[in-house]
Each structure stands twice: as structure tokens, then as C-alpha cells.
Amino acid sequence: MSARLPYAYRYLRAKKKFPHVWCPGCGIGIVMGSIIRAIDSLGWELDDILMVSGIGCTSRMPVYVDFNTLHTTHGRALAFGTGAKMANPNLKVLAVMGDGDSMAIGGNHIIHASRRNMDITAIIVNNNNYGMTGGQFSPTTPRGAKTSTTPYGMIEPDFDICKLTEAAGANFVARGDVYHVVELDGIIKKAMSGSGFRVVEALAPCPTNFGRANRQGDAVNMMELLRDNTINIAQADKLPREKTEGKIVRGIFADKNETGYIEIYRKLCDRVSSGVKK
Amino acid sequence: MSEKPIKGQTKEEHCETEVKKRPAVHIFPEWCKGCGICVAFCPKQVLEMGKDQKAHVVHPEKCIECALCARRCPEFAVFVSGDSIKESKKKNGGEK
Numbered sequence: 001m002s003a004r005l006p007y008a009y010r011y012l013r014a015k016k017k018f019p020h021v022w023c024p025g026c027g028i029g030i031v032m033g034s035i036i037r038a039i040d041s042l043g044w045e046l047d048d049i050l051m052v053s054g055i056g057c058t059s060r061m062p063v064y065v066d067f068n069t070l071h072t073t074h075g076r077a078l079a080f081g082t083g084a085k086m087a088n089p090n091l092k093v094l095a096v097m098g099d100g101d102s103m104a105i106g107g108n109h110i111i112h113a114s115r116r117n118m119d120i121t122a123i124i125v126n127n128n129n130y131g132m133t134g135g136q137f138s139p140t141t142p143r144g145a146k147t148s149t150t151p152y153g154m155i156e157p158d159f160d161i162c163k164l165t166e167a168a169g170a171n172f173v174a175r176g177d178v179y180h181v182v183e184l185d186g187i188i189k190k191a192m193s194g195s196g197f198r199v200v201e202a203l204a205p206c207p208t209n210f211g212r213a214n215r216q217g218d219a220v221n222m223m224e225l226l227r228d229n230t231i232n233i234a235q236a237d238k239l240p241r242e243k244t245e246g247k248i249v250r251g252i253f254a255d256k257n258e259t260g261y262i263e264i265y266r267k268l269c270d271r272v273s274s275g276v277k278k
Numbered sequence: 279m280s281e282k283p284i285k286g287q288t289k290e291e292h293c294e295t296e297v298k299k300r301p302a303v304h305i306f307p308e309w310c311k312g313c314g315i316c317v318a319f320c321p322k323q324v325l326e327m328g329k330d331q332k333a334h335v336v337h338p339e340k341c342i343e344c345a346l347c348a349r350r351c352p353e354f355a356v357f358v359s360g361d362s363i364k365e366s367k368k369k370n371g372g373e374k
Contacts, residue, residue: 009354012354014354018309018354019309019311019353019355020353022352023311024311024312024313024352024353025311025314025315025352026352027352028352029351029352029353029354030349030350030351030352033349033351033352033354037349178350181346181349181350182346182349185349207313218313218314219313219314219315220313220314220315220318220319223315223318223319223350
């Protein structure tokens with residue numbers, strides 16, 4: 001068979017940038033595949049999409065995709081994305097962030113982007129630590145987990161990204177993981193096709209840092225942990241509480257139809273420019 | 279197409295069987311980093327880790343083209359020439 005390239009490769013900077021820098025078994029590549037499949041199934045033009053990111057492992061993602069891309073300062077993906085969306089409302093803005101990038105350094109930005117209901121899809125890859133700098137603890141490291149800066153176990157409680165953004169007013173909030181990749185594909189597609197601020201938290205393994213520090217084995221073992229320790233929201237509602245205790249619930253938590261910021265702003269512009277006084 | 283069609287088989291049917299014989303899973307060895315995810319989660323054990331620490335297609339005839347290996351590959355090194363690709367080609371061809 002001749003070297004016919006699969007559909008995903010049309011969206012990649014395959015000749016220049018591959019193989020990518022992520023470690024063997026890192027889940028970020030799987031999330032990137034999900035994003036590409038979602039865009040493929042929605043049939044979007046590559047020039048209409050802006051992928052914006054900050055700093056970190058996940059934020060290397062715009063390097064590998066062939067959309068309009070913007071690689072910005074640490075934690076400020078949403079701030080730059082907001083500016084780009086305001087300047088050109090026709091862009092479909094995707095902000096890809098890691099857990100540290102979005103929750104610690106860019107924590108304020110995500111709260112206010114949720115409050116404004118800014119028309120951006122935020123995809124947050126949660127691997128429970130700062131992978132790029134050597135596995136330090138992040139705001140989403142679970143209590144008791146070991147990292148290079150918490151060798152005796154994390155003593156702080158962790159952030160629940162979904163609860164935080166839902167409370168702050170995001171239109172769409174969902175959690176998926178890279179083992180249940182078909183479900184993740186559907187969640188990301190649904191998030192991208194909506195309006196307002198949409199958040200998808202994707203749980204991903206970090207075998208090099210988090211997995212090694214917590215003796216969770218290699219990439220395959222960490223994928224099995226994701227399989228065993230997560231539960232779908234529909235199943236979790238049916239099962240008694242003892243069986244769901246300690247498991248991470250995945251699924252869609254909020255799917256509202258509130259008007260996005262861009263729509264409200266456009267209406268304001270129309271009202272003011274038509275000569276109506278205050 | 280070297281083989282002649284079997285008696286009672288139309289040309290189209292013959293072509294279809296030829297297509298099915300081809301291996302559906304392909305691996306780019308240059309991109310594979312040997313994490314083993316595709317091998318571990320293949321429902322039909324089509325893939326195996328080789329001595330070079332890269333995944334290899336050892337039982338292509340067992341493949342059911344579920345494409346779970348391609349979806350779960352973090353390195354974009356596995357692809358399946360199954361329905362998903364045909365569908366996507368057809369769809370995009372129609373739009374353009």
C-alpha cells in the first residue's frame with residue numbers, strides 16, 4: 001500500500017516538527033488527537049481556528065498543529081485569546097492549558113473568562129503536576145501524592161477544575177480522560193460546537209514525573225489506573241455512594257445556553273452606533 | 279491484481295476481498311517511542327512490542343478496525359485505514 005497519510009496528518013506540521021517532544025506515554029498527544037478529530041468532524045477550515053497556549057508541556061501543542069497558533073506567556077493563554085477574539089470575532093479560539101498554567105499562574109484569568117462567558121473553548125490537560133520543570137506539585141495534585149517538592153506527600157487539598165469553573169459561570173463544563181478516548185472525542189466536539197466559555201478537563205498520565213514519584217508504573221499502568229479510578233456521571237448517579245467513593249466522576253457537568261460575551265458586546269455596539277442615547 | 283476472481287464472484291466482490299486482505303493497521307517506526315499503549319489495549323492482540331522497543335503489526339488478519347490504537351497513540355504513529363478515514367475523505371471532498 002502506498003504511503004497514504006491518515007486524516008489527522010492534514011492538521012499536523014508533520015514534516016517539520018515530528019516526532020514531538022512529549023515523553024513516551026504522555027497523555028497530551030492523545031488529547032491533541034481528540035481535538036484534531038473533533039475539528040475534522042466539525043469540518044472547520046484551518047484558517048478559522050486560533051489555538052492559543054501559555055507555557056508548559058501542554059502548551060507545546062500549538063507547535064505541532066497547522067492552525068493559526070499563538071504561544072504566549074505563562075498562564076496568559078486566556079488573556080491573549082480574549083484579545084484575539086475581541087479583535088476578530090470570526091475566529092474560533094481554542095485555549096490549551098495545563099493544570100498549573102490554568103489553575104495556578106492563570107487562575108485569575110480562568111475565573112474571569114468564566115464570569116464573562118467569553119467565547120473560548122478552554123481545554124485543560126490535567127496531569128497533576130508541573131511536568132516540564134521536573135514534577136513539582138501543582139494546585140491539582142491530590143492530597144497525599146508525592147512529587148519532587150512534596151516528598152512526604154502533598155498536604156494541601158486540590159482544586160476541582162470543573163466545580164470551580166461551573167461556579168464561576170462557564171457555559172459548558174465537562175471532564176474526560178485519555179483512556180476513555182471515544183468519550184473524550186465526543187465531549188471536545190460538543191464543547192467546540194457551543195458558545196460562551198466552555199471548559200474541558202482532560203485527565204492525562206505523566207509517567208515520567210508523577211507516575212515515577214508515586215510508583216504508579218509505566219504509561220500502560222497509568223492508563224489502567226484512569227480506567228479503574230474514574231466513573232461516568234450516568235453510572236455514578238445510579239450506584240450507591242460506597243461504590244463511587246474515591247472515584248473521579250467524568251462526564252458533562254454543566255451545559256447552559258447563556259449568551260456569550262461577543263454576542264452581548266455586538267448588540268451593545270449596534271445599539272450605540274444606531275444613535276440611541278444611553 | 280494478480281489473482282483471478284473466484285468463480286461466481288463479481289469483480290466488485292473480488293476487489294473488496296482484496297482490500298480486506300491488506301493490513302489495516304500501519305505504524306510509523308520513526309515516530310513510535312515504544313510506550314506500549316497500543317499493544318496493551320488492542321482488543322484483538324494485533325500488535326506486539328518488538329525487540330527494537332517499537333510496536334509491530336504481527337496479526338493483521340485479526341484486526342477489526344476499531345481504531346482504538348490510533349486514537350490512543352500519543353505519538354500519532356499508528357493509523358488505521360478503516361472507515362473513519364474513508365468517511366472523513368468523502369466528507370471533506372464533498373465540502374471542497
